Amino acid sequence: MLTMEDIIRDGHPTLRKVAEEVVLPASDEDKQILASLLEYVKNSQNGEIAAKYSLRPGIGLAAPQINVSKRMIAIHLTDDKGTLYSYALFNPKIVSHSVEKSYLQSGEGCLSVDEAIPGYVPRYARITVKGTTLEGEEVKLRLKGLPAICFQHEIDHLNGVMFYDHIDKNDPLKPIDGATVIER
Numbered sequence: 394m395l396t397m398e399d400i401i402r403d404g405h406p407t408l409r410k411v412a413e414e415v416v417l418p419a420s421d422e423d424k425q426i427l428a429s430l431l432e433y434v435k436n437s438q439n440g441e442i443a444a445k446y447s448l449r450p451g452i453g454l455a456a457p458q459i460n461v462s463k464r465m466i467a468i469h470l471t472d473d474k475g476t477l478y479s480y481a482l483f484n485p486k487i488v489s490h491s492v493e494k495s496y497l498q499s500g501e502g503c504l505s506v507d508e509a510i511p512g513y514v515p516r517y518a519r520i521t522v523k524g525t526t527l528e529g530e531e532v533k534l535r536l537k538g539l540p541a542i543c544f545q546h547e548i549d550h551l552n553g554v555m556f557y558d559h560i561d562k563n564d565p566l567k568p569i570d571g572a573t574v575i576e577r
Contacts, residue, residue, distance in 0.1 A: 394429070394432065394433075394436070394446070395429050395430070395432065395433040395459060396433075396446050396447070396448060397447060397448060397449060397504075399433075399459045399460075400454075400458050400459060400504050400505060401457075401458060401459065401460045401505060402505050402506070402507060403503075403505055403506045403507070403555065405460070405505075407457050407460050407462055408457055408458070408505060408550070408553065408555065409553040410457065410462050410553050411551070411552055411553050412455075412456065412457050412462045412463050412464045412465075412550075412551040412552075412553075413462060413463050413464065414463075414464050414484055415463050415464055415465060415483040415484055417483060417484070417525055417529070418529055419483055419525075419527075419529070423463065423465070423483070424527055426456060426459075426461055426463070426465060427456070427465045427467065427481045427482075427483065427527055428481060428527060429459075430454045430455070430456065430459070430465060430466070430467035430481060431467035431469060431479070431480075431481040433448070433451070433454055433467070434451050434452065434453060434454050434467050434468065434469040435469050435479075436448055437449060437450045437451050438450055438451075438452075438469065449504055451504045452468065452469060452470040452539075452543050453466060453467065453468040453469075453470070453543045453544075453546060453547040454466070454467050454504060454547070455467075455547045455548075455550035455551055456551075457550050457551065457553075458504060458505050458550060464483065464484045464485065464551045465481070465482070465483055465484075466480075466481075466482055466485055466524075466544075466547040466548065466550070466551065467480070467481045467482075467547075468480050468540070468543050468544060468547060470539060470540060470543055472538050472539055472540055473538060473539065473576075478536075478540045478543075480524070480526070480532075480534070481526065481527050482522075482524030482525060482526060482532070483524060483525040483526075483527075484524055484525055485522050485523070485524035485544070485547075485548055485551070486522065486523050486524065486548075487517075487520050487521070487522055487544075487545070487548060488521050488522065488523050488533075489520070489521045490517035490519065490520045490521070491517050491518045491519040491520070493517070493518040493519070493571065493572070493573065494515045494516060494517065494518055494569055494571065494572035494573070495516055495517070495518040495537075495538070495541070495542065495572050495573040495574070495575050496513045496514055496515055496516060496542075496569055496572055496573075496574065496575065497513075497514065497539075497542055497575050497577055498574050498575065498576050498577065499576075499577050500512055500513060500514065501514045501542070501546060501556040502556075503546070503555065503556055505555075506555070506556075506557070510556075510557045510560070511565055511566065512557065512560030512561065512565030512566060513560065513561070513565065513566060513567070513568070513569055514542075514546075514556050514557075514559045514560055515559055515569050515572060516541065516542045516545045516546075516559075517541065517545065518537060518541065518572070518573050519535070519536065519537045519541060520535075520536050520537075520541045520544060520545065521533060521534065521535050521536070522534045522536060522544050522548075538575055539575055539577060542575060
């Protein structure tokens, strides 16, 4: 089981590398790593388990965050309509996106970043993601709102990009023109 001890922190070189594609069909080792990412996110949202193991709550985790430079992400969250998005994906890719932007009113956080970094992170309002599940099935997901933001955040990790790289350095809390504000 993964804990906060397994998560590398900001400044670690792996977080700035472009991760390698996972060779499919995935090896048992890669499947185990991907399953453990999803397990961490689920455990971190369970108050009892999170308290017992000192897990910081998260809604997504990427393999580079546990020092594995491979294209794997896990996401477990519920959108504003109560729909559960629980995915563990190999080689996720954004295949299309809207022109419109959106951002989280509260800003973004990251399990690899210990301090809060205030600022709005511009993201695409709608995206389509393709990836391969643990079972080897190819999926295509159309996302908006919090799920779209979370997928973009995790896919950024696969490209060596941190959420704060997107924040306007001169005016971090300047509203983003024409963007949809997502409450969390």
